[in-house]
Amino acid sequence: MAAVAYEHILTEIDGPVAIVRLNRPQALNALSGALMDEVTTALERFDRDDAIRAMVVTGNERAFAAGADIKEMANVGAIEMQQGTKLGQWERIRKLRKPIIAAVSGFCLGGGNELAMSCDLIVAAESARFGQPEINIGIIPGAGGTQRLTHALGKARAMEVILTGRPITAREAWEAGLITKVVPNEAYLDEARALAAEIATKPPLAVQLAKDAILKSFDLPIEQGLDYERKNFYLLFASDDMREGMAAFIEKRKPTFKGK
Ligand code: CAA
Numbered sequence: 001m002a003a004v005a006y007e008h009i010l011t012e013i014d015g016p017v018a019i020v021r022l023n024r025p026q027a028l029n030a031l032s033g034a035l036m037d038e039v040t041t042a043l044e045r046f047d048r049d050d051a052i053r054a055m056v057v058t059g060n061e062r063a064f065a066a067g068a069d070i071k072e073m074a075n076v077g078a079i080e081m082q083q084g085t086k087l088g089q090w091e092r093i094r095k096l097r098k099p100i101i102a103a104v105s106g107f108c109l110g111g112g113n114e115l116a117m118s119c120d121l122i123v124a125a126e127s128a129r130f131g132q133p134e135i136n137i138g139i140i141p142g143a144g145g146t147q148r149l150t151h152a153l154g155k156a157r158a159m160e161v162i163l164t165g166r167p168i169t170a171r172e173a174w175e176a177g178l179i180t181k182v183v184p185n186e187a188y189l190d191e192a193r194a195l196a197a198e199i200a201t202k203p204p205l206a207v208q209l210a211k212d213a214i215l216k217s218f219d220l221p222i223e224q225g226l227d228y229e230r231k232n233f234y235l236l237f238a239s240d241d242m243r244e245g246m247a248a249f250i251e252k253r254k255p256t257f258k259g260k
Pocket of ligand 1: 137
């Protein structure tokens, strides 16, 4: 796939794993419209690239992202906000099919936390702090915070985080089920890459349909969710990788998955 020049992010391809690094360190990776546009565009391109099987989104040691860009929003009106494309980008991220791992260190606040929660797994450094401080500037989370954080933490803890604006530690986030794992500060990116590389060895269609069914559990009542899962399960019986996986098991050899 042709290289694209980005201004606010860095991208890297490591075998089947693509890495998108937010790169506005001077603003603690505040999510300007331009940065979010680049993140979304890069993820969509990798999602379409057959050679890529998993994606990692990361920031730097000091900040994953400290939220939406407050300087950009300070003088915007309600109608301008509603008419703008900014929040539409989040819908595009929600539609990505491949697994995305957030590798988080330092501040993971506001829209930053919402971006991490839009990913499928979160690997965090001990230093990471997860919060929704919007209340301190007269607004509320607008990219899924009230919904996704509540699903993860439960009502009482989500209320505390959102109404006080006080962040929680990586360990608290892990104990509450918000994140996948907490690792020593120096290891967060390597651990995220390793997790992405491990998932990349799995049959891609099964990975994508598993992700799809898990995400549906947030939208559907249990009975419809079970039906939805069953249909994805049936669908995989049409894949070459299912034949290969089962044949390899029976023949006691390693499977070779092709994503077909
Ligand atoms: N938007 C724009 N700029 C930001 C920013 C943000 N969200 N967060 C940090 N910055 C900028 C600062 O303005 C500062 O820039 P200057 O050097 O030009 O002054 C630079 O990044 C470094 O930040 P600080 O000097 O403030 O660093 P600190 O270590 O003293 O504090 C912090 C760190 C506690 C994270 C603090 O920067 C902070 O509170 N940031 C804002 C957090 C926030 O409110 N996020 C929610 C935004 S709203 C949102 O996200 C809405 C949504 O749901 C979509």
